Amino acid sequence: MATDTLSDVLKTVRMTGAAFFSVCAKEPWVAEQLCRETVLPMILPGAEHLIAYHIVTEGSCFACLIGGDEVVELSAGQVIMFTRGDEHVMSSKPGMRADPIPRDAVTDATPLPYRLTFGEGWPPTTKLVCGFLACDAAPFNPLIDNLPPILVADSKRQGGMPWLGELVRVAVVEAQGNRMGSDSVLGKLTELMFIEVVRQYVERLPDGHAGWLAGLRDPVISKALSVMHGDPASDWDVESIARQAGASRSEFAERFTQFVGIPPMQYLSKWRMQVASGLLADNVNIAAVAAEVGYSSEAAFSRAFKKIVGQAPSIWRDRRLAA
Numbered sequence: 001m002a003t004d005t006l007s008d009v010l011k012t013v014r015m016t017g018a019a020f021f022s023v024c025a026k027e028p029w030v031a032e033q034l035c036r037e038t039v040l041p042m043i044l045p046g047a048e049h050l051i052a053y054h055i056v057t058e059g060s061c062f063a064c065l066i067g068g069d070e071v072v073e074l075s076a077g078q079v080i081m082f083t084r085g086d087e088h089v090m091s092s093k094p095g096m097r098a099d100p101i102p103r104d105a106v107t108d109a110t111p112l113p114y115r116l117t118f119g120e121g122w123p124p125t126t127k128l129v130c131g132f133l134a135c136d137a138a139p140f141n142p143l144i145d146n147l148p149p150i151l152v153a154d155s156k157r158q159g160g161m162p163w164l165g166e167l168v169r170v171a172v173v174e175a176q177g178n179r180m181g182s183d184s185v186l187g188k189l190t191e192l193m194f195i196e197v198v199r200q201y202v203e204r205l206p207d208g209h210a211g212w213l214a215g216l217r218d219p220v221i222s223k224a225l226s227v228m229h230g231d232p233a234s235d236w237d238v239e240s241i242a243r244q245a246g247a248s249r250s251e252f253a254e255r256f257t258q259f260v261g262i263p264p265m266q267y268l269s270k271w272r273m274q275v276a277s278g279l280l281a282d283n284v285n286i287a288a289v290a291a292e293v294g295y296s297s298e299a300a301f302s303r304a305f306k307k308i309v310g311q312a313p314s315i316w317r318d319r320r321l322a323a
Contacts, residue, residue: 018187032097052082061128065086068086171186202214238252272293
């Protein structure tokens with residue numbers, strides 16, 4: 001059974017979002033990211049990966065990774081995402097530094113989104129809505145593994161469906177409104193915005209670009225990924241996947257490795273363990289998990305899981321449930 005590969009990955013890796021800050025800033029101003037160790041447990045306990053985002057709703061500003069050379073200029077309507085949760089600076093001018101936002105700026109007693117003001121005087125020259133996404137990185141998250149450290153998208157982009165612009169407008173209203181359930185609404189909007197930002201990135205990839213995301217646009221690779229994700233328990237081999245993808249065995253194997261970076265059967269094994277990890281986190285019986293991902297015995301599955309993940313399935317399950 002074919003499936004939407006991107007949606008399948010997003011569903012399997014547990015992704016959730018939160019909008020933490022509504023920011024008003026007056027030049028000159030500078031702010032640094034809240035540390036990841038504070039944020040991750042608040043969004044998704046047990047998650048390993050953090051994505052930070054900023055929506056510029058009024059004015060303009062600059063963004064830069066701490067220790068990086070690239071400076072990104074942003075204007076109203078643009079969204080920037082730091083896909084690896086790297087420490088970064090947002091400021092009115094390039095090259096500015098500040099102390100990170102302190103832990104005590106975020107308390108359970110404060111309603112979301114937290115409202116922060118930078119700089120002196122009024123009215124503000126820049127307004128932002130800022131927040132985070134958290135997701136699983138292990139055992140296998142091909143989406144996160146293939147994103148660049150910084151993504152920028154424009155809600156006013158011409159062409160295509162204007163979903164990002166609509167999502168940004170709703171996010172601004174929710175951040176300013178203090179309505180019941182606004183933190184939940186903003187969290188869901190964050191997830192939708194992430195998907196649209198990724199879509200824009202994939203659409204802009206140049207012809208000939210390699211990688212898992214580029215493979216989603218390639219008719220042969222996207223079909224192969226779709227059938228593997230749709231039925232990971234099937235008794236696939238390279239020839240049967242190639243047949244489903246409409247290519248010869250040799251052509252498919254070479255093309256898949258070129259795009260994805262690993263051979264198709266290795267990819268399938270990793271994806272099976274990702275599916276299995278989700279089932280284990282739901283406390284499904286290990287024998288049932290083994291059958292669900294295509295192993296004829298619990299022992300064979302346990303060996304494969306430990307080889308790829310580095311832990312026995314029972315240990316993985318217990319640690320995830322404890323988290």
